[in-house]
Each structure stands twice: as structure tokens, then as C-alpha cells.
Amino acid sequence: MLDADFFRRWMTATAASVDREAERLTALDSPIGDADHGSNLQRGFTAVVATLEKEAPDTPGAVLMLAGRQLVSTVGGASGPLYGTLLRRTGKALGDAAEVTEEQFTDALRTGIDAVMALGGAVPGDATMIDALVPAVDALADSFGAAKTAAEEGAVATTPLQARKGRASYLGERSIGHQDPGATSSALLIAALLEAAGE
């Protein structure tokens, strides 16, 4: 069973990993975006960890809804509303249970990913965060480790794709050959699940 502490550890581990990888995320965002993905997410997840400590929400759903709301208010780029919606809708789908099963979490995450697709209009193959998240949630039924691998492979697989959404899409074919920064940060988020589980 996964409790509020698990989800708090998930957010803390994500913040630490975004900190470590911020320069790489921004470097990936430089040729095709506006070179702010790393710093934007760093600011967002730092604020998430601070607000979780301050408000101490006590259910899995409340942790993720608070985290999502914080991302919408602090990021300042498109990743704020996108990651914010992902976490908020996932949290909302978990309801107010004190503990949830891995299966319930998988279903809730799928709801969150659907909400991101509805918000941004991206589908798999558009070279976005969706290309890491969809394979990850599909693999989550097996294990957190399988989800991590699937997300990382999904992120790498955006390299030959032409970006269809966001600023990178203005580059047309010139966006081909660049790994998508959003898919890369999504792989960090999924990898942090494994850390939160202590596996």
C-alpha cells in the first residue's frame, strides 16, 4: 500500500533529481525551446517540497493536489500547467483514502495523463512528455522499475520525432534529432517513484 509519506517522498525525490539534472534539461531546451525548462522545474519542485512540509497534507490525494497546484502557480512556463494538471488530476482521482494500492495509483495516473493530453492537445508521437508518460503508466502494472525503464526509453525515442506541440513545433523538421526536454523531465518524475519506494 502507498500512503501520504510515499507520495511526499516521490515529490522530494523528484525535486532532488530535477536539481541534479537541471542543467541537462535546460541544455536540451536550448536548441528547440527557450532554454528555461531546467530552471523552471527546479523552481517549481523546490516550491512543492516547501509547501508539502508547511501544510503537511495527510492523504495521497491531498499531497498530489497540493503539489500540482503549487506547480501551476510557480513554474511560469508551459510545464507548470502541464505537470500541475498531471499531479492534481492524479491526486483527485485518488480521492481521500489514507492509503492506495499500486493498482489504484496506476489508474489514477492514467487519468492524470489523459487530462494532460486534453489540456495540451498532444498525442503519443508528438515529441512531448506524453511519449515518456504513456509507456511508463503501461509498464507500471509490472513494477516501478519497469515504468522507469519505459519512461527513459520513451524519452530517448522522441529524438527522431518531429515536434508537433509547443515552441519546438515552430521549427518543423529542424526539431528532428533533439530529445524532448519535457519527455526527459517526465522520465525523472517516473524514476523518482522507484526511489520513493526505496527499491
Place this chain on the structure above:
Amino acid sequence: MSDSTDKLVGIVLVSHSAAVAASVAELARSLAGGGTTAPVAPAGGTVDGGIGTSAELIAAASASVDRGAGIAVIADLGSAVLTVKALLAEGDELPDNTRLVDAPFVEGAVAAVVTASAGADLAAVEAAAVEAYTYRKV
């Protein structure tokens, strides 16, 4: 058309740039002509003055133009559009009857402010802003 000039639709202009949002607000106000002008508020850039979108500035701008007749929000690109949509989805972040209007930023803002200043309701303001897309220049 509403019959009460004290309840005008509010207009919020959300841009990645504070200068763009403020300038378009000023342009739209001046083209609205004399008499009563609908409340218009810019929400441009980030809180620290950078390029980007601030949920906080959008919420503050929306509250400042709320006269109880609804609010039309016009946004420029990417994160500006997504942030407004995410705030609307939250339910309690923006005043009741706030709507993201699908319109070109400059032309839509002018159409919205002129129409709102004439006392039109939210649906008419939205229709005027959306219609700005159909004005071809060539």
C-alpha cells in the same frame, strides 16, 4: 445588451511579456473611444518581471476587473493559454463566469474592449473577439 453601465464585462490580457500585455491594454482602451470604458487589466510576464506566465498575476488581474458581469480572458501563446485553462479547471482560482476566449491577441483585445465598453454581455464580447479571426488583411 445589458442595461446597466455599472456591470461591464471585464477583460484580462495575458501575455508572456508585461510590456505587450500593458501596451495592448492601452491600445484597446484608447480605441474604445470616449465615455465609459470596460475594465481592462494586463497580466504579462512573471512576477519578477521576466518573460513567462504567472498564475498569481492572472488571478489578481481577473479579480481587479470583476464587476459581476463576467470576465473575458485573452491569452497569447503556449503557457499563457495553458495556465489560464489550468486555473479555470481548478474551479476556485478565478472569479465566477470567467471565460478563456479563443481570439487573436491584439485584434481580439480591441474587439472585446470596444464591445464590452458598449455594455454588451459576456457572450457578445466573446463573439466579437472570436470574430476578429475572420478579418483578413490581404
